[in-house]
Amino acid sequence: MANANTEGYIRQETVLDESVSVQTGSLNLGTGVTAAKVIACYDKFLEASVAKENNATEEATTYESYFSRIESILNEDNTSLTTNIADFFNAWQTLSTDPTSDVARTNVVTTGENMCDSIRTIYSELKNLQTEVDSNVAEQINEINNILNSLADVNDQIYKQGEEGKDDASLIAQKTQLLKNLSGITDIQYFEDDNGGVTVMTSGGKLLVSGVSVNELSAEKSAEDDCYRVIWGSDSGNSVDITDSFQGGSLKALIDLRDNEIPQFMDTINDLAVSLATEVNNAHSTGYTANGVTGINFFKDIPTTGDYAAIIAISDEVDTSTDYIATTSSADSTTANDIALAIADLGSNSITIDGQSITYTDYTASIEAQIGSLSQNAQELSEYHQNLLATVEAQRDSVSGVSIDEEMTNLIKFQTAYQAAARLLNTADTLFTTLMEAFQ
Known part of the structure; x- marks a missing residue:
């Protein structure tokens, strides 16, 4: 009963055989029972079901955890981003009513800087999350290797014990728990050999454990994107990149979060930054500034390489002096406002971003809706698989686990049997004593 709450514990039962009877005269007297062997209460098919469902559960909970964090990043900063975008274009609207106002010009710069800061913050936090996930990939590779080596050690112990090792409940429990832990990290296929050891392969057929031999995985940085790739290596020296082969x-x-999901949202923010800078600069550069200069961009130029969302900022000229803000397309008028109005209208006009015609505020709202949907679906899928896992584990525990009720029932049964035997002996002792006294 002490192991009732021990994870992975496999219950043991003693198999009793009738002991050799004793022939006394014409009587054949039984001598009770003897403990023949101790067996493990173990159903390998239920254990395989637990491992399979654990694989799906760990995948779902990982998605749930990181989608929740992405949602937190986008929702917390997205609110301020949406507000800052609206404030920026409203500032241009105010400037259009008084193009010579220093206060209005300063407000355009301030709101522009706030908007840029929101974009950079979201992009930076998503990038940091991607880096964290990449580090976790390497950590999980190390964990896989630790489990593989532990399985090889268990195989070694089983082989050394011979036939007894095949039925050793402690070793079986270690083996099944290691396989469950491994299945939570990656999809595997495995089978037991004739000696009770386990052979483990990836779902794609790459051998990981065979007897006491292990083909470890390695995490190697890619020169292309500086992210870890998963490399399988064999004893013969062959190595294969299996990063894209994992199924659960x-x-x-x-890997999917690092290579697809997080970059998708980073690209979404980058597309927003590029569109804002392009549209505003296209209008601004055609106008004349307060000091009579034309061809000035409001935002810094978009580089040919790298993501603009990481560096978006006010141009050096505008940052130096608000006199470099262009409000008119006329070189002869400082009070005309057609450029300022054109930029202000960008806040309410539909713009083509990533192939869709949409306003900037609707675009940021769509980002929030997308991650909200992904996060909700991931949560529901995680709960579904956790419930399934609990059901399968309950079935497994009904065979392998310790039932307090059952053990208490057995304890009472054996106690009652002992008491009955004790009463029988006491009665026999009394009869024998009485007979002895009668002949004295």
Whole structure:
């Protein structure tokens, strides 16, 4: 009963055989029972079901965890981003009513800087999250290797014990728990050999454990994107990049988040930054500034390489002096406002961003809706698989686990049997004593 709450514990039962009877005269007297062997209460098919469902559960919970964090990043900063975009274009609207106002010009710069800061912050936090996920990929590779080596050690112990090792409940419990832990990280296939050891392969057929031999995985940085790739290596020296072959488990989810999901939202923010800078600069550069200069961009130029969302900022000229803000297309008028109005209208006009015609505020709202939907679906899927796992584990525990009720029932049964035997002996002792006294 002490192991009732021990994870992975496999219950043991003693198999009793009738002991050799004793022939006394014409009587054949039984001598009770003897403990023949101790067996593990173990159903390998239920254990396989637990491992399979654990694989799906860990994948789903990993998605749930990181989608929730992405949602937090986008929702917390997205509110301020949406507000800052609206404030920026409203500032241009105010400037259009008084193009010579220093206060209005300063407000355009301030709101522009706030908007740029929001974009850079969101992009930076998403990039940091991607880096964190990449580090977790490497950590999980190390964890996989630790489990593989532990399985090889268990195999070694089983082989050394011979036939007894095949039925050793402690070793079986270690083996099944290690396989469950491994299945939570990655999809595997495995089978037991004739000696009770386990052979483990990836779902794609790459051998990981065979007897006491292990083909470890390695995490190697890619020169292309500086992210970890998962490399399988064999004893013969062959190595294969299996990064894109994982079909389940937390490792598959981490790789997908790092390579697809997080970059998708980074691209979304970058597309927004590029569109804002392009549209505003296209209008601004055609106008004349307060000091009579034309061809000035309001935002810094968009580089040919790299993501603009990481560096978006006010141009050096405008940052130096608000006199470099262009409000008119006329070189002869400082009070005309057609450029300021054109930029202000960008806040309410539909703009083509990533192939869709949409306003900037609707675009940021769509980002929030997208991650909200992904996060909700991930949460529901995680709960679904957790419930399934609990059901399968309950079935497994009904065979392998310790039932307090059952053990208490057995304890009472054995106690009652002991008491009955004690009463029988006491009665026999009394009869024997009485007979002895009668002949004295």
